[in-house]
Amino acid sequence: MQFRPKNPADRQLLRSSRSRLRRTAAAGLLCAAMAGSLALTAGPASAPAAFASDQSSGKTLKLALTGDIDTLNPFKAILATSSNILALQYQNLVAYGPEQNEEIPGMAESWETSEDGTVWTFKIPSDRKWSDGEPITANDAAWTFTAIQTNDELKQANGALLTSVSSVEATDDETLVITLTAPQASNPGTALPIMPEHIWSAAGDPAAFANDKDTVGSGPFTVVSYDKAAGVTMKANPNYWQGKAKIDGITWVPYKNSDAAVQALKTGEIDIVSSLTPVQYEALQNQPGITTNAGAGRRYQAIAINPGTTTADDTVMGDGNPALQDKELRRAIAMGIDSNTLLEKVLQGLGQEATGEIPMTYPLYHWDTKDLPLAYDPDEANRVLDEAGYTMGPDGIRLDKEGNPLKLRLMGRNSDPTHQQMADFIGPWMKAIGIEINTEMKAPAQVNDDSTFGNFDLYFTGWGIGPDPDYQLSINQCSSRPNADGTGATSENSLCDPEFDKLYLAQHAELDQEKRSELVKQAQEVIYNSAVNKVLFYANSLEAYRSDKWEPFTTQPAEGGIITSQNGPWGYYSATPVGSDVSEAGTSEESGSNTTLIVSAAAIVVLGIAAVLFLRRRGGNAEDRA
Amino acid sequence: MSSKNTQTSPAPSAPDPGTVPARSRNVAAARRAAQARETWKEFSRNKAGITGLAILLAVIALALLAPVLAPASTLDVTQLTSPQNDPPSAANPLGTDPSGRSVLALLIWGARVSLLVGFAATAVSMVIGTLMGMAAGHFTGATQAILMRVIDFFLVVPGLVLAIVLSSIIGAGVTTIVVAIGITSWAGTARVVRAQTLTVESRPYIERSWALGASDAHIIGKHVLPAVMPLVLANTTLTVGSAIIAESTLSFLGLGDPSSISWGSMLKTALDTGAATGGFWWYVLPPGLAIVVVVLSFTLVGRAVESVINPTLRGR
Numbered sequence: 001m002q003f004r005p006k007n008p009a010d011r012q013l014l015r016s017s018r019s020r021l022r023r024t025a026a027a028g029l030l031c032a033a034m035a036g037s038l039a040l041t042a043g044p045a046s047a048p049a050a051f052a053s054d055q056s057s058g059k060t061l062k063l064a065l066t067g068d069i070d071t072l073n074p075f076k077a078i079l080a081t082s083s084n085i086l087a088l089q090y091q092n093l094v095a096y097g098p099e100q101n102e103e104i105p106g107m108a109e110s111w112e113t114s115e116d117g118t119v120w121t122f123k124i125p126s127d128r129k130w131s132d133g134e135p136i137t138a139n140d141a142a143w144t145f146t147a148i149q150t151n152d153e154l155k156q157a158n159g160a161l162l163t164s165v166s167s168v169e170a171t172d173d174e175t176l177v178i179t180l181t182a183p184q185a186s187n188p189g190t191a192l193p194i195m196p197e198h199i200w201s202a203a204g205d206p207a208a209f210a211n212d213k214d215t216v217g218s219g220p221f222t223v224v225s226y227d228k229a230a231g232v233t234m235k236a237n238p239n240y241w242q243g244k245a246k247i248d249g250i251t252w253v254p255y256k257n258s259d260a261a262v263q264a265l266k267t268g269e270i271d272i273v274s275s276l277t278p279v280q281y282e283a284l285q286n287q288p289g290i291t292t293n294a295g296a297g298r299r300y301q302a303i304a305i306n307p308g309t310t311t312a313d314d315t316v317m318g319d320g321n322p323a324l325q326d327k328e329l330r331r332a333i334a335m336g337i338d339s340n341t342l343l344e345k346v347l348q349g350l351g352q353e354a355t356g357e358i359p360m361t362y363p364l365y366h367w368d369t370k371d372l373p374l375a376y377d378p379d380e381a382n383r384v385l386d387e388a389g390y391t392m393g394p395d396g397i398r399l400d401k402e403g404n405p406l407k408l409r410l411m412g413r414n415s416d417p418t419h420q421q422m423a424d425f426i427g428p429w430m431k432a433i434g435i436e437i438n439t440e441m442k443a444p445a446q447v448n449d450d451s452t453f454g455n456f457d458l459y460f461t462g463w464g465i466g467p468d469p470d471y472q473l474s475i476n477q478c479s480s481r482p483n484a485d486g487t488g489a490t491s492e493n494s495l496c497d498p499e500f501d502k503l504y505l506a507q508h509a510e511l512d513q514e515k516r517s518e519l520v521k522q523a524q525e526v527i528y529n530s531a532v533n534k535v536l537f538y539a540n541s542l543e544a545y546r547s548d549k550w551e552p553f554t555t556q557p558a559e560g561g562i563i564t565s566q567n568g569p570w571g572y573y574s575a576t577p578v579g580s581d582v583s584e585a586g587t588s589e590e591s592g593s594n595t596t597l598i599v600s601a602a603a604i605v606v607l608g609i610a611a612v613l614f615l616r617r618r619g620g621n622a623e624d625r626a
Numbered sequence: 627m628s629s630k631n632t633q634t635s636p637a638p639s640a641p642d643p644g645t646v647p648a649r650s651r652n653v654a655a656a657r658r659a660a661q662a663r664e665t666w667k668e669f670s671r672n673k674a675g676i677t678g679l680a681i682l683l684a685v686i687a688l689a690l691l692a693p694v695l696a697p698a699s700t701l702d703v704t705q706l707t708s709p710q711n712d713p714p715s716a717a718n719p720l721g722t723d724p725s726g727r728s729v730l731a732l733l734i735w736g737a738r739v740s741l742l743v744g745f746a747a748t749a750v751s752m753v754i755g756t757l758m759g760m761a762a763g764h765f766t767g768a769t770q771a772i773l774m775r776v777i778d779f780f781l782v783v784p785g786l787v788l789a790i791v792l793s794s795i796i797g798a799g800v801t802t803i804v805v806a807i808g809i810t811s812w813a814g815t816a817r818v819v820r821a822q823t824l825t826v827e828s829r830p831y832i833e834r835s836w837a838l839g840a841s842d843a844h845i846i847g848k849h850v851l852p853a854v855m856p857l858v859l860a861n862t863t864l865t866v867g868s869a870i871i872a873e874s875t876l877s878f879l880g881l882g883d884p885s886s887i888s889w890g891s892m893l894k895t896a897l898d899t900g901a902a903t904g905g906f907w908w909y910v911l912p913p914g915l916a917i918v919v920v921v922l923s924f925t926l927v928g929r930a931v932e933s934v935i936n937p938t939l940r941g942r
Contacts, residue, residue: 257897258900259897259900259902259903262900262903263903276900277898277899277900278899279711279724279899279900279901279903279904279906280900280903280904282904283900283903283904283905284903341704345703345710345725345726346725348710412884414798414880414881414884415880417724417894417895417898417899420884420885420895421703421724421725423884423885424703424725424885425703425704427885428702428703428704428705429704438885439884439885440797440798440884441798441880441884442797442798443794443880446794
């Protein structure tokens with residue numbers, strides 16, 4: 001099955017920007033989980049207070065599990081949390097390094113490309129072993145590639161990345177040859193994690209294999225057990241080729257919401273939390289024993305402007321305002337939005353000013369310019385609109401070419417508080433250039449559907465970007481637009497520009513890095529100038545860890561990078577307990593500030609009273625029955 | 627029997643066919659006015675009820691005066707200069723929210739949505755509940771059986787869950803919340819009204835109406851409705867309270883209108899942005915306490931009205 005709905009919720013949450021963003025089912029899960037977690041937030045949702053009798057003595061890294069795990073089967077796992085866990089367990093042939101996401105040896109020691117870029121040969125050293133002691137051979141890699149190519153059920157996670165692979169062959173135990181249908185610049189060895197053939201071929205149907213107990217992997221940690229209530233336990237892999245980790249294992253402890261996880265970090269129940277809100281981040285900054293990290297994010301946040309969504313065969317779909325098909329109007333809207341103020345006020349400055357779609361964390365492909373043609377300039381926006389013939393109506397709202405007032409809908413997800421906060425700014429800004437905005441906050445699954453089918457005027461979107469920009473650019477081609485029923489290819493925002501397609505294909509096949517970088521930047525500029533996607537900023541990834549128990553973690557990239565959600569296992573692999581003898585009984589500080597406790601208690605009391613009144617009322621009704 | 631009776635009953639000397647209905651109307655009006663005065667006297671003896679009423683009137687006045695007390699421009703985030711998440715100060719007596727808006731201004735504007743939804747949802751609930759209750763009490767046989775099953779269905783359906791489902795089907799917004807609360811909270815009222823309808827309809831004057839050939843509409847409209855109204859009124863005041871809680875809950879779950887401010891949506895924003903971790907009590911306590919105070923007031927008033935209507939409840 002190859003249906004690939006656009007999936008903004010996944011975009012927000014998924015570790016990799018590439019293929020793992022695809023399924024509406026995931027969004028459904030997310031949605032249910034969010035409703036569930038919100039419903040439970042009223043109570044003190046933290047896990048049982050285990051910190052008093054903390055037995056791990058710093059040898060186990062404890063992480064908060066706040067997202068959902070769809071499955072630990074790497075062929076099917078697409079949610080961010082599952083992908084993060086599996087990235088610790090399996091290696092790709094080629095990994096992205098911690099320094100600056102450079103390509104480094106993963107499972108393969110070295111690789112070479114044929115002159116024309118179509119044949120890739122990987123060397124796998126003979127002394128590598130799986131965590132159970134079996135040797136790692138090229139046959140494992142060949143089996144994994146072939147399994148995905150021949151079984152549609154295994155395509156869910158990474159199948160799309162293999163479309164240009166024509167054959168995969170293990171010529172001997174140490175050599176793997178991948179032949180492509182066309183030259184390509186991006187390394188096919190980075191595409192997917194390699195599975196141990198001796199486990200998976202014995203497991204019966206690989207698609208039905210849960211892979212959640214005493215698993216075998218090649219990465220620094222392997223999953224020992226997984227339980228929805230108890231979380232995930234991982235142990236260090238003694239056979240990891242870079243050496244066994246300095247800790248015994250990792251435990252992922254489930255938490256209902258991020259505030260509960262933050263409290264747990266404060267009390268020392270867990271060691272790292274990620275995805276903090278700016279408020280949480282700032283509150284943790286002055287806590288003794290805790291170090292915060294605002295890593296350069298891998299994702300861009302944007303407002304998509306519907307240019308008239310069309311299918312792959314140019315049929316119009318969706319109910320986007322037809323006025324937006326005018327590029328001048330879209331450009332004026334882009335100029336009317338002050339993204340730097342949004343960064344300052346909504347993210348409290350915890351992010352970077354944006355240019356194109358590739359964030360600064362990838363300097364090779366980031367479009368680095370100070371001279372943005374669509375920077376915030378409401379006067380210029382008004383001038384453009386006047387010139388384009390959008391006359392001002394009597395109530396301060398401009399009229400479109402048909403004489404109807406320019407009223408646009410702005411859609412966001414109700415699970416992300418920043419969407420509404422940003423919408424509060426955008427309304428008045430658009431009013432200033434004569435456009436009325438109606439805000440609609442919807443459930444994530446609904447936003448996915450509406451954006452796929454073009455049922456929007458403006459909406460908040462964002463994609464996590466992988467180290468190689470090929471995938472992100474590929475979804476802006478004309479051919480990437482979906483079928484009328486939403487299946488088929490995924491389009492970022494219905495762009496169809498022959499100039500862009502030419503640039504995409506040129507960079508896809510360009511084997512010279514410098515030339516390719518230049519082409520990628522030009523491609524971003526084309527997207528930018530078409531004003532279908534107003535990139536607002538690159539939000540930092542906000543994290544905090546117990547620095548009284550752990551040495552600083554490896555970040556990716558090394559300079560101002562992130563610890564969690566890396567392209568690779570480096571952050572967790574680097575975990576080093578402080579000192580040799582870590583005794584922590586009684587060392588965790590006052591459990592949280594008093595105000596926090598008071599606030600939580602007050603909230604609980606308030607809701608409790610409310611519940612009592614509500615229940616009493618219902619009871620009253622029952623009694624009143626004659 | 628008593629001498630009073632003979633003194634006060636005026637013997638109509640010249641019965642004029644044209645004036646009789648008019649006079650009976652006057653009599654009825656006078657009787658109702660007297661009853662209202664009596665009810666008010668009884669109600670005003672209930673200290674808790676009066677307190678609740680006073681608070682409610684104050685809150686309603688605040689909500690109505692919101693544009694005067696806190697002009698809409700104070701909520702326009704693009705024009706604000708106050709720092710974000712600022713603790714209470716002279717400029718912002720209740721501090722500011724994560725966008726730098728005054729929490730006091732939000733609280734006053736939030737009262738509008740909370741009260742509006744509370745009243746509107748209750749109106750929906752009362753209309754459905756009263757009509758269904760009277761119909762279920764008045765009619766017999768298959769009609770009654772069907773109506774009762776419908777009522778029973780809505781009685782056992784978990785209201786919050788149904789409201790959440792409805793909200794996600796119709797789409798988030800104030801109207802949705804009103805409808806969702808309205809159609810999930812009427813069943814209790816319907817049962818109460820039905821019980822009262824059965825009592826009223828067994829009285830001799832209804833039998834007399836029947837004998838005189840009154841229609842269903844006449845019986846229900848002229849006799850049953852006025853008789854159940856006091857009960858409905860008491861029920862209404864109580865339902866407003868739970869409707870406000872339901873509104874807050876739904877907004878807290880993210881099903882409200884995102885661009886309008888209500889107490890529930892304030893709590894949601896506080897939770898989402900990590901106010902508990904940040905220790906921003908000024909953003910959590912005011913909306914929470916406002917909900918408690920208003921709901922408590924409605925409950926006090928409702929109980930007081932109930933005890934006036936139903937003397938057996940007095941002294942409990």
